[in-house]
Structures are given as structure tokens and as C-alpha cells.
Amino acid sequence: MAEFLANYLPAWLAYMVAGAIHVGLIINLVAVGALVFIWLERKISGRIQDRLGPTRVGGKFGWLQTLADGLKLLTKEDLVPGGADKMLFRIAPYVSFCASIAAFLAIPFAGGDYPFIVQHVNTGVFFVLAVLGLEVFGVILAGYASASKWSLFGAMREAAQVVSYEVPLGLCAVVPVMLAGSLDLVVIGDVQQGWFTNWLIFHDPATFLIFWVYFTCATASVNRAPFDLAEAESELVAGFHTEYSGLRWSFFFMAEYGSMFSVSLLASILFLGGWNGPLPITEWLGLTAANGDIAWYIGQVLGVINVIGKAVAGVCVMMWIRWTLPRLRIDQVMATCLKYCTPLAAAFFLGAVAWQWSLPGRTFFGLLESPAELQSVSEGWSDATAAATDEDEPEASEDQTVSSEPSRKVAAAKLTGAAALQIASTNLQGGK
Amino acid sequence: MGDGIYWPTFFFLLFSALACGFALAVVFSRNVVRMAFYLVMSLASTAGLFFLAGEDFVGAMQLMIYVGGTLVLLIFGVMLTSQKQFVEMKTPAGQWIVGLVTGCALVALLWMAAFETPQWQPISRAEAEAVAVQPTATPIGVALTNGRVDQLDQPDETLRGGMSSYLLPFEIVSVHLLVVLIGAAYLARAKRRSPSAAAPG
Amino acid sequence: MSGQAFVDQLKQKFGDDIVGANLENVDPWVEVTAQGLLAVCQHLHDEPSLAFDYLNSVTAVDYLETDPKKAAKADFEPHMQVVYHLFSMQHKHSLVLKVIVPRWRDDVPGQLPEVPSVAGIWATADWHERECFDLLGVKFTDHPNLRRILCPEDWVGYPLRKDYEMPTEYHGIRGR
Amino acid sequence: MVIGVARTDFEKLEVYQLAERLADLTWRIALHWDQMAKATLGGQLIRAADSVGANIAEGCGRGSYGDNRRFAKIARGSLYETKHWLRRAYSRDLLDAGQIEQLRSIIDELAPRLNAYIRSIGRAACNPKTDTTDYGPRTTHMSTLVDDPRVIEFDVRTDEMLVNMGPQHPSTHGVLRLVLRTDGEVVSEVTPHLGYLHRCAEKIGENLTPRQWIPYTDRMDYLAGMNMNLGWSLTVEKLLKYEPPEKGRHLRVIIAEMGRIASHLVGMGAYGLDLGSFSPFLYAFREREKILDLFEEVCGARLTYSYLTVGGATADLPRGWLQKCEAFLEQFEPIIAEYHALLTTNSIFIKRTAGIGVMSPEMAINFGTSGPVLRGSGVDHDLRRDGEEIYTAMYDGYAFEVIVEKDGHYPKDHKYPAVPHEAVLGDCWHRFYVRMLEVVQSIDLVRQAIDRYSTAEGGYGEPRKLTEKLPKGEAYLETESPRGQMGFYLVSDGSSIPWRARARSSSFCNLSVTSDLCRGCLIADIPAIVGSLDIVMGEIDR
Structure with missing residues (x-):
């Protein structure tokens, strides 16, 4: 965008304007997303509980209800308890909120050569997971600075829980990374293009199962029921945000919904094909870069709708779970993480490795041939010696990728991977 | 407008100022949890420097291990074991001196190391932009x-x-x-x- | 076992500690002295043919006519009755025990009448006796934790006594 | 907020015990002195010696380490003062050799220990259970060696916290206040504090006629007002030796059992809330509303009915009501399966309740618990079958089994979900389960009662006169209300106003087990345990 603006504006201003637009879009995405999700949560909980939910504000579906709530929260007094550490107490909600927003910086909404992404970080998966882990810091500060015992309990639970759940969450995220051969979210999304059979969730039984482990851990790491121990209202009054009121309190909620959205986005990119629909409709309609800017742009927007739709579905499932299940106890939450999620994630990870090793180049539970994008990665798996002897391997894979109109970046990433694997195989030989 | 502002330099200065400022705040703060908070900010600014240098992986690593892991556990420990609500720390004069000597020695070492590195000269903008991000x-x-x-x-x-x-x-x-x-x-x-x-x- | 036979049996075992009995009332009762209460209760609880293992209620009734006109005609001397309702889960039968004590120990106002606590025999007596102490001012000796239970700790007086007067003020709140 | 309040059981401190011995010994010695010595030296000596222990105790009770240390230092000052007065007494030939030896031995032990104690304050609270501090060179029997068998390894040491759960707390069912002593998430002690809703209803009962007191019984267990009305009415009728006509008897069964369903629905829904599951609460209230609609049609009120009264009921059932009631039961019965799916058989629900708060039958009886709490522990006791004649007569001829696990299984008159293998008899799960089964049983009973009511002849039982004189005497009666055995005790002196009206609350006794059940559980278990007792504070505080 900066390059585009530079045509009309001085370079320094172009950078600033482009940055401001990006940041503004992201903040709006989180804030408006939170508004929509709060409304959605009320509607969904209402329907689940056999009632209507909001109906009055803003017409038919009460769609302005959250805005009315927001206005109410704005006018509420901003209370700080007398015994609190005032600076930390005031700053804590912003820490959470910033961390929640920052995760969106590296999440692409559409792929291709010019992906829709704020900052193309080539270790996107890792960055998003790292930044999501920061949200807990705000919660802990809030709980500690509130000078309330209930808040302190909430903060202690949050710290213990989130730090533990990052382990299986990371393990689950490694599987798509391994299959796509890149930490770049754009690449991971792009390798799943084509039919839904190429989605990594359907790649093999292990990835299918590990998706559910991922979803469980994601629910736990964003503190949603049945893992919402930090705010467990029946035990801890309201946990870490017991002492908060007004706008600061709402920041925690925006952060929570923002995190829910970002882990769901991550799930949809890692496992559910990202911006690629279940059927290659954009290709059928010719909405690709080859057919001009407008067609490409429409294709990208369709991709954005796709990825957001999948993420919203994920968020809805989280809500559905919340209004159905009772809450676990803290020791059971930790046991779920350490006794079930982590070993399961590790086992499925090994399963995925074994599957890929034994059935390279196959997808959809081994029933179909992999698309070309996945081939180049899986070659490394197939036969190390063969790869080593084949001197033209990099070019060959490039030919393949060119033939099926992939993005240059994918090819570049693959090349590095292929080269590395080639060296690896030579090393193995040398060792022998 | 000519060259205008070279943004990477601007951000480099910004992040390094933040990192140093918060590092000083850590030293002069007495409350353990506030200290941890300043340390988080300092480390996060350092992570910013890494991102600026194109080392995304190291930056994310810094965030995940230090900020998300170590410091959270530190505060967790303080919460679990503290005798009263907000733990204050006082540094005796002797420790100040020891700290000062150690700190100065470290700074001197880093200073020397930094200036002995031959590439420690600003590269031209064209050169900088030519470096491909790997x-x-x-x-x-x-x-x-x-x-x-x-x-x-x-x-x-x-x-x-x-x-x-x-x-x-x-x-x-x-x-x-x-x-x-x-x-x-x-x-x-x-x-x-x-x-x-x-x-x- | 018929009422009279049961009372006779108790009298034989505990002698003068069984003061009397009323078998005409809807719920017949046996009157026990305060000194003999613990032994009698222990017997009622432990004796397999009786097995009163369930204590329904401990309460007290204040007998005092505050109206001087009616007091002249009243057919009782001022006194306090502590009433125990017992039940046996095994035999499904019940019993009422009464202990009659003066309203004030040695008739000095402020000195609470004393009755031994049966909390050692039935755990439920703990709270019932606390309530009785709180509302009627009966002191249960050897009670593990004889504090007010329903009224605040600093409440003055025993509300269910007939001569109780509601304080005009409690911590700045008007009482009446 | 103070974390780590020092415990107040200073009596167990060795320094305190020594100070006590010193004070008592000086007292005994000074007692035998002449008037002159007593008035001058004796008073001073005893004051100083007493003040040693008193300051240790006061410091211990102060809560903060700073205060504690300050008072301990004052105690040390008093000890030196005692020494001074003893030296004066010695120089004035007031002490004999044996006494000097005794005093010397105490002071020689006390002085170093007191110093060590002052140093130790803050390093460890003056809590004898956790205190391993060595109080001085002579205390070899309190060694802190690692291989000392009395020292056990614990989890990571954290500080104790005193937390107030309630009276304003989402899961204490009203205004119950629980004071928790916690170590991290583990609760070592729970002390319930009651009385926030105390209205002294019994005093009011001494100033009103029995029928006038009926509305006050509504406000005891306000979730089952009908059953409260019934209990008091039957008690008065017992004293009056009155028996309502047959039709009135069946009417009372219909109303009481519907009240039980409505009450158990709240208990069930609120228990879901306690465990963090919100939706069952609304499902339960949806059905409860329908029962309240039926009650409203009967008596005009939805919460405080005052419908059943001495002599029968204030009015007969309206025309067409029975059909509506039957339609409701028809619609309601299949829904219970949903509750079982959401709660009873939900695996998280089972994890949270099975094996938690286990109460043995002996304990349940000893604590006087009743109702589903008692039957959840496997005690086969239900006043509808085992109660007094005047109450069981109401259910005469009705077919029902007491809901209790006997010989390892619950009654098989209906199809119930199976008992999970994790559940232990007497735990929270069983208490909840008994309530769920009682709802089905009550549906059965209401259906039977409707049949009998519609064929019964005669009146429904006119209320007795408002100011009818009561016979002299006293009556006590317990009835099986939804939360347990609600007892009323009525003493009459022959006038129309009772001499004493007493309400024995079931929830009161059920709650008294809390501190024993909650010892050593986790914080999250407390709502689970208290919720499974299903208390109503209106009834406890009366």
C-alpha cells in the first residue's frame, strides 16, 4: 500500500499514511469484531437458552445492543480500589488489548503474491502464538494490582493455565508447519488451494485428530468456558476483573473476543484451508492475477470472506460450548493439559510425521494425489538419496510450481527447504 | 522532500530508547511487580529491534520465552509466596556499588565489541534496501x-x-x-x- | 413400650434425675434434671433398643408473664424450659426431653441459666444450642463454640425472652 | 488485604507457656507475703510477670508481623522488670532457696527463647503447626533436621489467606458468608456465618394467631412456600386434633408435590450455575414458571402463597385446573431427560461432583441432616412414609418408593440414567441425583392425587376461624419439605396466640455440615458442596 501511495504522496508521508491505515483497519477489525461477537454471543446464548436475546436496540435483531452497552460502559465511573497499585491497575487492560491486537499484525486474510496482511512476517505462526501469550500478562497484572483476593486467585489461575496450554498449542501448530514446510502463514494457506480435500485437516488421520486438540487448547488459552477459570463467576466472583468497571472492564472483553477471533483465524489458516473455499470457485471463475487486477481483487475479497467466515464459525462453536458445558476445576484443567492434550498432541505429531514418511505425496487421508505445492515439500520425505542424486531437483520443482500457477514466494520457500534437505541427505551419506 | 526520514533508523532509535528507558526504570523501581512490568516493556522493545533487523524468528522467540514465559512465572512466584500485597525491595549501598562496577564493566566490554566490528558503519540507503529479507x-x-x-x-x-x-x-x-x-x-x-x-x- | 413403662424404666436407671413426665400431652415428654441430662442422653443414644441417633431440635421456651395482671393469675412460676426432640432412624420412634431451669442462674439477672451441652452426643446440637443461646440466653456448658449464630456478635439481650425489649438503636440504625 | 495473618492460638507457643508458669509461680509466692510486701513489691512483681505472657498473646493476635514483634519486645522488657523485682525480693529475704531455684530455671529458659522468638517473627508465623523455627539452643526436641520424622515435606510453600466468600457472592445462595482459610487453591478451614436475613420470625409468631403466621412461614423457604404453609398448618391441626376432609387431603398432596417439583427445579438449575453451566438454570426456570402460573391461578400469588392453611386451604382448586396441571406434567416429564443430558450424565459435571464432599450415613444422621441430603448418603428415611400419623395419613394409599440407594441401586420404578462408577454414595452427585429422581416421583404422586381428588366427595377443608382459641398443650411436627424435614413446635397456653412458635429448619441442619465437608477441598469445590446441600437462607435465618 505504501508503494501505491508513494505515487501520489511524498515517500515519508506515504509510509505514515499507509501505516495509519493498516493500524486503523486492524483496530477496527478487533473493536468492531468484538462488538459483533458480543452481540452474537448474546443472540446465541439466547437461542440456546430458549429466549430471544437482544431485540430492541437498532431494529429487528437488536444488532446495536453492544453499542448501547458500550455507551453505558463509557459513562460509568472508572473506579480504582483504594489499596490497588494504581499505575499497574490502570495500564493492565491496555496490555491485554494491545497483545490481542498485535496478533492480527501477522495474520493474513488472503494469500497469493500480494497477500492481504498488515506485516508479512515470515515466521507468522510463531509470531502469532508468541504475541497471544502476552495477553496473559495484562490479566496477571490486573489480578495482582487489584488488591482483591479474588482477583489474585484469578490471576494465579490464568498464569498457571495459559503458560501450560502454550505447550500443546505450539505442538499442534507445528504439524501444519511441517506439512507446508514453512512458518509463513501465507505459504501455509496457499498450499491448501484447490478442493477442500487439500485442507490440512483432511491430510491424514493424525492432522484430523490434532485439529480437535488444537481447538481445545485454543479455547483454554483464550480462557473460554469450560476453561474460564480466571473469571469463574461462581467461585471467584469475577476473577481478575472483579474490581474493574466501565471502559477498562470492556477492554478486557474486547481483548478476549479479539483473542478468540485470532485463534479461530489461526485454526482456519492452519487446518481449514484459510482463504481457499471448499471448491476452487475462484479458479473456475478465473478470478486470478492472470486475468487482471479487478478479477484478482475480487478473488482476494472472496478469500477474505472465506477465512473470516471460517473463523466466525469457530468462534460460534466456542460460544456453543460455553453455554452448554459446566466449568472444570483448576486441577482438572491442568490435568487436561498435561495428561491429555500434551501427550495427544505429541502422539498425533509423530503420527503425522510417520504418515508423511510412509505415504508422501498423498493427501485426503492418503486417497488422493497431493497438489503440486505440497509435492515439493514432501519430496524431502520420500527418499533422501534420490533427492541427493537428482542435481536438477530445485529446477524441477520450480517447473512444477510454475506449471500450476503457484506464487513465487511458495516456490522460494520450497527451494530453501529443498536445498536444505538435499544437504541433509548428503550429510547422511557422508556419515555412512 | 528528498530522502525524508529513513524509517528503519527512526524505529531503531525509538525502540532502543524505549528499551534503555525501561531498563533504567527496572533498576530504579522498588516494587517487584512493577519491575517485572518494566522488564517486559524493555524486552518487548528489544524484540522490536529484532523485528526491525528482519530476524522475525529471534524476535518472536524473545517475546515467547522471556515475556510470555519467564516473566509470567516470575510474577506467579511473587503472587504465590509474597508475605504482603506489594513487595518492595530496597537495595543496600554495598550492592549498588557492586552493581555499578559490574554494569560499567559490561558496558565497556560491549562498547569495545561494538566499535571493533568493521560493519559498524551506516550503510547507504540503496544498500539497505537491496538486502533481501530471508x-x-x-x-x-x-x-x-x-x-x-x-x-x-x-x-x-x-x-x-x-x-x-x-x-x-x-x-x-x-x-x-x-x-x-x-x-x-x-x-x-x-x-x-x-x-x-x-x-x- | 408404653409411655409409663418407659418412664419407670428410666426412673429406675437414673433415679432422681428423671423429675417427671407428662403423658397426656399430644407429644408426651419426660423431664430431666440438668445434672442428669448428659447421662440420660448418652443412654438414649447408645441403648440399642432405643437408639435415639437423630436429634431433631433443641430449643427453649421462656415462661414469664410480663403483664402484672395476668401474672397474678398465671399457673406457673417464671422458668425456662429447654426442649429436646429426639428420633430414632432405626426404630422410627421419637421422644421429647425437657430440662427446666430458672430464668436466671441464682435469680441474678444477667447470670445465664446453665445446661450441659449435648453436642458431644449429637453433632447437630452444636448449632441448635448456639441458636438457643443466641435467642433465649441459655448457657450450654462445655459447648465447643458457644457464640451468637443468628444475631450479630455484639447484640445485646436475648430476643425470644418474654421480657426482651428491642434496643432503640443499633450502630446508628433505629430499632423502633 | 493482609496475606498470612498470624494464627491466634498463642496458647501452644512454648514462650507463652513458660510465661504463664512464671506468672502463676510469682503469684503463688507473693500470696504468702505480708501485707506490706504484697502492697509494694508483690503488686509490681505480679504485674510485671503477668505482662510477659499478656504481651506475647496480644502480639500474636495483632495479625501483622511488625506489631507482633513490637509486643514481643515489650514482653521482653517485662521479663527484665520481673527479674529486677525478684532481685529486690531476694535482697529483702522474701524468697527461699527452693523458690529461687524454680524461678531461675524458668527465667533462664524463657529469656533466650523469647529472644529467639522475637527473631523468628516474620520468618514463620506464630503458628505452631507450621512453625519449625528453633527457639534457642536448648530446644533440641524441636529440631529442624531434614531426617526428623516429625518434619514432612509439603508442596511449594505458599502463604495462608483468609478469604470472605459472601455475604455478597454469586454462589452462596443468598446471604451466606463463608470465611475460608486457604493455602493457594486448597481450603483448610471453612466457617459459615449466618444471620444476615434474620427476622426473628419466631418472636413474630408469639404475637400472631397461627393463621396469621402462615404468611411468615412462606418467607422461610421462599422457594417452597406451599410446603412451609403445610408444615405449620399440620402442626396446629395436630394440637387441635383436627383432620381435614379427604378431598382436602388430596388437594394438599397435589399442591405439596407440585411445590416440591418447583423447588427442586431451582435447586437443580442453581446447582448448574454453581458449576459454571448457565443454560440449565434457564431451562429449569422456564418449567418452574409454568408451575408458578398454576399456583397463581390457585391462590393469586406466585411466591408467597399462604394457600394451605389451618383447616385445609383458603379456596378450592379452580375449575379446569386439574386438566392444566395434567397437561403440564405431560409436557414436563420428557424434558427431564434433557436435564440428565446437560447435568447428571455430563462428564464434566460428574468430574466436578463425584467423590466430592462425601458424607457417610452416620455423619448425616449425627448432624441431623434431612431430605435429599440425608437420602443422598443412603439413609432410608422419608417422613412421607416414616413420619407421624397426622402427616403420613395424607399419603395414605399412595404408591411411592423412598428415593434412596438401597443394596447398591435406586428404585427401579422409572428409567433413570445409570450411576457413574466414579460416584461414591454420599457425595455431591448422589445428593443431586436424589433430587432429580424425586421430581419424577412427585410427578407420579401428583397424578395419583389428581385421580383421587377428582373422585373424592365432600369439601376441600374450610379454614379455621382466624382467632380460634388453641387447646392448652404443645405439639411438634416435622414434615418432608423439599429441602428436608421442616419442623414446627407450637406451645399454647390456651389463648388464641401461641405462647411459643418455633421453626426447626432443615437447611439450618444441612448447612451445619459445611465446615466438615469442605475441609481440605479446593476453592472450586465449595460452591459444588454448598450447592449440593441446596440451602435457602430465608429458612436458615428465619
Whole structure:
């Protein structure tokens, strides 16, 4: 965008304007997303509980209800308890909120050569997971600075829980990374293009199962029921945000919904094909870069709708779970993480490795041939010696990728991977 | 407008100022949790510097390990064990002096190291923009498992084989960390008098 | 076992500690002295043919006519009755015990009448006796934790006594 | 907020015990002095010696380490003062050799220990259970060696916290206040504090006629007002030796059992809330509303009915009501399966309740618990079958089994979900389960009662006169209300106003087990345990 603006504006201003637009879009995405999700949560909980939910504000579906709530929260007094550490107490909600927003910086909404992404970080998966882990810091500060015992309990639970759940969450995220051969979210999304059979969730039984482990851990790491121990209202009054009121309190909620959205986005990119629909409709309609800017742009927007739709579905499932299940106890939450999620994630990870090793180049539970994008990665798996002897391997894979109109970046990433694997195989030989 | 502002330099200065400022705040703060908070900000600014240098992986690593892990655990420990709500720390004069001497020595060392590095001159803008951003995780992963990427152009096959990987040192470090963790947990276990055994005896 | 036979049996075992009995009332009762209460209760609880293992209620009734006109005609001397309702889960039968004590020990106002606590026999007596102490001012000796239970700790007086007067003020709150 | 309040059981401190011995010994010695010595030296000596222990105790009770240390230092000052007065007494030939030896031995032990104690304050609270501090060179029997068998290894040491759960807390069912002593998430002690809703209804009962007191019984267990009305009415009728006509008897069964369903629905829904599951609460209230609609049609009120009264009921059932009631039961019965799916058989629900708060049958009886709490522990006791004649007569001829696990299984008159293998008899799960089964049983009973009511002849039982004189005497009666055995005790002196009206609350006794059940559980278990007792504070505080 900066390059585009530079045509009309001085370079320094172009950078600033482009940055401001990006940041503004992201903040709006989180804030408006939170508004929509709060409304959605009320509607969904209402329907689940056999009632209507909001109906009055803003017409038919009460769609302005959250805005009315927001206005109410704005006018509420901003209370700080007398015994609190005032600076930390005031700053804590912003820490959470910033961390929640920052995760969106590296999440692409559409792929291709010019992906829709704020900052193309080539270790996107890792960055998003790292930044999501920061949200807990705000919660802990809030709980500690509130000078309330209930808040302190909430903060202690949050710290213990989130730090533990990052382990299986990371393990689950490694599987798509391994299959796509890149930490770049754009690449991971792009390798799943084509039919839904190429989605990594359907790649093999292990990835299918590990998706559910991922979803469980994601629910736990964003503190949603049945893992919402930090705010467990029946035990801890309201946990870490017991002492908060007004706008600061709402920041925690925006952060929570923002995190829910970002882990769901991550799930949809890692496992559910990202911006690629279940059927290659954009290709059928010719909405690709080859057919001009407008067609490409429409294709990208369709991709954005796709990825957001999948993420919203994920968020809805989280809500559905919340209004159905009772809450676990803290020791059971930790046991779920350490006794079930982590070993399961590790086992499925090994399963995925074994599957890929034994059935390279196959997808959809081994029933179909992999698309070309996945081939180049899986070659490394197939036969190390063969790869080593084949001197033209990099070019060959490039030919393949060119033939099926992939993005240059994918090819570049693959090349590095292929080269590395080639060296690896030579090393193995040398060792022998 | 000409060249205008060179943004990477601007951000470099911004992040380094933040990192240094918060580092000083850590030193002069007395409240342990505030200290942790300042430390988080300082480390996050350092992570910003890494991102600026194109080392995304190291930056994210910094965030995940130091900010998300170490400091959270630190505050967790303070919350669990503190005698009163907000723990204050006072540094005696002797420790100030020791700290000052150590700190100065470290600064001097870094200073020397920095100025002995030959590339420590600003490169031209054209040069800077010409540097292609490389994937940062792949070489690390490759180096860990099977080969040193920095030695790819080593012509001698046998030499290349010898420098196979960092996997063994990595494993040794991991096991070492595990041992430290278990040791810490063991030391943290408090000893208490058992009421049942004390009553008859 | 018929009422009279049961009372006779108790009298034989505990002698003067069984003061009397009323078998005409809807719920017949046996009157026990305060000194003999613990032994009688222990017997009622432990004796397999009786097995009164369930204590329904401990309460007290204040007998005092505050109206001087009616007091002249009243057919009782001022006194306090502590009433125990017992039940046996095994035999499904019940019993009422009464202990009659003066309203004030040694008739000095402020000195609470004393009755031994049966909390050692039935755990439920703990709270019932606390309530009785709180509202009627009966002191249960050897009670593990004889504090007010329903009224605040600093409440003055025993509300269910007939001569109780509601304080005009409690911590700045108007009482009446 | 103070974390780590020092415990107040200073009596167990060795320094305190020594100070006590010193004070008592000086007292005994000074007692035998002449008047002159007593008035001058004796008073001063005893004051100083007493003040040693008093300051240790006061410091211990102060809560903060700073205060504690300050008072301990004052105690040390008093000890030196005692020494001074003893030296004066010695120089004035007031002490004999034996006394000097005794005093010396105490002071020689006390002085170093007191110093060590002052140093130790803050390092360990003056809590004798956790205190392993060595109080001086002579205390070899309190060694802190690692291989000392009295020292056990604990989890990571954290500080104790005193937390107030309630009276304003989402899961204490009203205004119950629980004071928790916690160590991290583990609760070592729970002390319930009651009385926030105390209205002294019994005093009001001494100033109103029995029928006038009926509305006050509504406000005891306000979730089952009908059953409260019934209990008091039957008690008065017992004293009056009155028996309502047959039709009135069946009417009372219909109303009481519908009240039980409505009450158990709240208990069930609120228990879901306690465990963090919100939706069952609304499902339960949806059905309860329908029962309240039926009650409203009967008596005009939805919460405080005052419908059943002495002599029968205030009015007969309206025309067409029975059909509506039957339609409701028809619609309601299949829905119970949903509750079982959401709660009873939900695996998280089972994890949270099975094996938690286990109460043995002996304990349940000893604590006087009743109703589903008692039957959840496997005690086969239900006043509808085992109660007094005047109450069981109401259910005469009705077919029902007491809901209790006997010989390892619950009654098999209906199809119930199976008992999970994790559940232990007497735990929270069983208490909840008994309530769920009682709802089905009550549906059965209402259906039977409707049949009998519609064929019964005669009146429904006119209320007795408002100011009818009561016979002299006293009556006590317990009835099986939804939360347990609600007892009323009525003493009459022959006038129309009772001499004493007493309400024995079931929830009151059920709540009294809390501190025993909650010892050593986790914080999250407290709502689970208290919720499974299903208390109503209106009834406890009366």
C-alpha cells in the first residue's frame, strides 16, 4: 500500500499514511469484531437458552445492543480500589488489548503474491502464538494490582493455565508447519488451494485428530468456558476483573473476543484451508492475477470472506460450548493439559510425521494425489538419496510450481527447504 | 522532500530508547511487580529491534520465552509466596556499588565489541534496501537437524559432513534445563511439621 | 413400650434425675434434671433398643408473664424450659426431653441459666444450642463454640425472652 | 488485604507457656507475703510477670508481623522488670532457696527463647503447626533436621489467606458468608456465618394467631412456600386434633408435590450455575414458571402463597385446573431427560461432583441432616412414609418408593440414567441425583392425587376461624419439605396466640455440615458442596 501511495504522496508521508491505515483497519477489525461477537454471543446464548436475546436496540435483531452497552460502559465511573497499585491497575487492560491486537499484525486474510496482511512476517505462526501469550500478562497484572483476593486467585489461575496450554498449542501448530514446510502463514494457506480435500485437516488421520486438540487448547488459552477459570463467576466472583468497571472492564472483553477471533483465524489458516473455499470457485471463475487486477481483487475479497467466515464459525462453536458445558476445576484443567492434550498432541505429531514418511505425496487421508505445492515439500520425505542424486531437483520443482500457477514466494520457500534437505541427505551419506 | 526520514533508523532509535528507558526504570523501581512490568516493556522493545533487523524468528522467540514465559512465572512466584500485597525491595549501598562496577564493566566490554566490528558503519540507503529479507527460521531449523547453512559453500564434502548439526548441543542444553527445573522444584518444596507425627512424640 | 413403662424404666436407671413426665400431652415428654441430662442422653443414644441417633431440635421456651395482671393469675412460676426432640432412624420412634431451669442462674439477672451441652452426643446440637443461646440466653456448658449464630456478635439481650425489649438503636440504625 | 495473618492460638507457643508458669509461680509466692510486701513489691512483681505472657498473646493476635514483634519486645522488657523485682525480693529475704531455684530455671529458659522468638517473627508465623523455627539452643526436641520424622515435606510453600466468600457472592445462595482459610487453591478451614436475613420470625409468631403466621412461614423457604404453609398448618391441626376432609387431603398432596417439583427445579438449575453451566438454570426456570402460573391461578400469588392453611386451604382448586396441571406434567416429564443430558450424565459435571464432599450415613444422621441430603448418603428415611400419623395419613394409599440407594441401586420404578462408577454414595452427585429422581416421583404422586381428588366427595377443608382459641398443650411436627424435614413446635397456653412458635429448619441442619465437608477441598469445590446441600437462607435465618 505504501508503494501505491508513494505515487501520489511524498515517500515519508506515504509510509505514515499507509501505516495509519493498516493500524486503523486492524483496530477496527478487533473493536468492531468484538462488538459483533458480543452481540452474537448474546443472540446465541439466547437461542440456546430458549429466549430471544437482544431485540430492541437498532431494529429487528437488536444488532446495536453492544453499542448501547458500550455507551453505558463509557459513562460509568472508572473506579480504582483504594489499596490497588494504581499505575499497574490502570495500564493492565491496555496490555491485554494491545497483545490481542498485535496478533492480527501477522495474520493474513488472503494469500497469493500480494497477500492481504498488515506485516508479512515470515515466521507468522510463531509470531502469532508468541504475541497471544502476552495477553496473559495484562490479566496477571490486573489480578495482582487489584488488591482483591479474588482477583489474585484469578490471576494465579490464568498464569498457571495459559503458560501450560502454550505447550500443546505450539505442538499442534507445528504439524501444519511441517506439512507446508514453512512458518509463513501465507505459504501455509496457499498450499491448501484447490478442493477442500487439500485442507490440512483432511491430510491424514493424525492432522484430523490434532485439529480437535488444537481447538481445545485454543479455547483454554483464550480462557473460554469450560476453561474460564480466571473469571469463574461462581467461585471467584469475577476473577481478575472483579474490581474493574466501565471502559477498562470492556477492554478486557474486547481483548478476549479479539483473542478468540485470532485463534479461530489461526485454526482456519492452519487446518481449514484459510482463504481457499471448499471448491476452487475462484479458479473456475478465473478470478486470478492472470486475468487482471479487478478479477484478482475480487478473488482476494472472496478469500477474505472465506477465512473470516471460517473463523466466525469457530468462534460460534466456542460460544456453543460455553453455554452448554459446566466449568472444570483448576486441577482438572491442568490435568487436561498435561495428561491429555500434551501427550495427544505429541502422539498425533509423530503420527503425522510417520504418515508423511510412509505415504508422501498423498493427501485426503492418503486417497488422493497431493497438489503440486505440497509435492515439493514432501519430496524431502520420500527418499533422501534420490533427492541427493537428482542435481536438477530445485529446477524441477520450480517447473512444477510454475506449471500450476503457484506464487513465487511458495516456490522460494520450497527451494530453501529443498536445498536444505538435499544437504541433509548428503550429510547422511557422508556419515555412512 | 528528498530522502525524508529513513524509517528503519527512526524505529531503531525509538525502540532502543524505549528499551534503555525501561531498563533504567527496572533498576530504579522498588516494587517487584512493577519491575517485572518494566522488564517486559524493555524486552518487548528489544524484540522490536529484532523485528526491525528482519530476524522475525529471534524476535518472536524473545517475546515467547522471556515475556510470555519467564516473566509470567516470575510474577506467579511473587503472587504465590509474597508475605504482603506489594513487595518492595530496597537495595543496600554495598550492592549498588557492586552493581555499578559490574554494569560499567559490561558496558565497556560491549562498547569495545561494538566499535571493533568493521560493519559498524551506516550503510547507504540503496544498500539497505537491496538486502533481501530471508526466511529466518529455516536456516535455524536446518542447522539444528542436519547441516550448517553458513557452511553451504564449503567445497570439501568431508568437512561439510563433520559440521553436521547443532542437535547434540541443543539436546544437552535441554536436558540441563530440565535438571535445573527439577532442582528448583525440589528446593521450593517447603518443609513442615506433620501434625500427626508431632502429637504423640 | 408404653409411655409409663418407659418412664419407670428410666426412673429406675437414673433415679432422681428423671423429675417427671407428662403423658397426656399430644407429644408426651419426660423431664430431666440438668445434672442428669448428659447421662440420660448418652443412654438414649447408645441403648440399642432405643437408639435415639437423630436429634431433631433443641430449643427453649421462656415462661414469664410480663403483664402484672395476668401474672397474678398465671399457673406457673417464671422458668425456662429447654426442649429436646429426639428420633430414632432405626426404630422410627421419637421422644421429647425437657430440662427446666430458672430464668436466671441464682435469680441474678444477667447470670445465664446453665445446661450441659449435648453436642458431644449429637453433632447437630452444636448449632441448635448456639441458636438457643443466641435467642433465649441459655448457657450450654462445655459447648465447643458457644457464640451468637443468628444475631450479630455484639447484640445485646436475648430476643425470644418474654421480657426482651428491642434496643432503640443499633450502630446508628433505629430499632423502633 | 493482609496475606498470612498470624494464627491466634498463642496458647501452644512454648514462650507463652513458660510465661504463664512464671506468672502463676510469682503469684503463688507473693500470696504468702505480708501485707506490706504484697502492697509494694508483690503488686509490681505480679504485674510485671503477668505482662510477659499478656504481651506475647496480644502480639500474636495483632495479625501483622511488625506489631507482633513490637509486643514481643515489650514482653521482653517485662521479663527484665520481673527479674529486677525478684532481685529486690531476694535482697529483702522474701524468697527461699527452693523458690529461687524454680524461678531461675524458668527465667533462664524463657529469656533466650523469647529472644529467639522475637527473631523468628516474620520468618514463620506464630503458628505452631507450621512453625519449625528453633527457639534457642536448648530446644533440641524441636529440631529442624531434614531426617526428623516429625518434619514432612509439603508442596511449594505458599502463604495462608483468609478469604470472605459472601455475604455478597454469586454462589452462596443468598446471604451466606463463608470465611475460608486457604493455602493457594486448597481450603483448610471453612466457617459459615449466618444471620444476615434474620427476622426473628419466631418472636413474630408469639404475637400472631397461627393463621396469621402462615404468611411468615412462606418467607422461610421462599422457594417452597406451599410446603412451609403445610408444615405449620399440620402442626396446629395436630394440637387441635383436627383432620381435614379427604378431598382436602388430596388437594394438599397435589399442591405439596407440585411445590416440591418447583423447588427442586431451582435447586437443580442453581446447582448448574454453581458449576459454571448457565443454560440449565434457564431451562429449569422456564418449567418452574409454568408451575408458578398454576399456583397463581390457585391462590393469586406466585411466591408467597399462604394457600394451605389451618383447616385445609383458603379456596378450592379452580375449575379446569386439574386438566392444566395434567397437561403440564405431560409436557414436563420428557424434558427431564434433557436435564440428565446437560447435568447428571455430563462428564464434566460428574468430574466436578463425584467423590466430592462425601458424607457417610452416620455423619448425616449425627448432624441431623434431612431430605435429599440425608437420602443422598443412603439413609432410608422419608417422613412421607416414616413420619407421624397426622402427616403420613395424607399419603395414605399412595404408591411411592423412598428415593434412596438401597443394596447398591435406586428404585427401579422409572428409567433413570445409570450411576457413574466414579460416584461414591454420599457425595455431591448422589445428593443431586436424589433430587432429580424425586421430581419424577412427585410427578407420579401428583397424578395419583389428581385421580383421587377428582373422585373424592365432600369439601376441600374450610379454614379455621382466624382467632380460634388453641387447646392448652404443645405439639411438634416435622414434615418432608423439599429441602428436608421442616419442623414446627407450637406451645399454647390456651389463648388464641401461641405462647411459643418455633421453626426447626432443615437447611439450618444441612448447612451445619459445611465446615466438615469442605475441609481440605479446593476453592472450586465449595460452591459444588454448598450447592449440593441446596440451602435457602430465608429458612436458615428465619
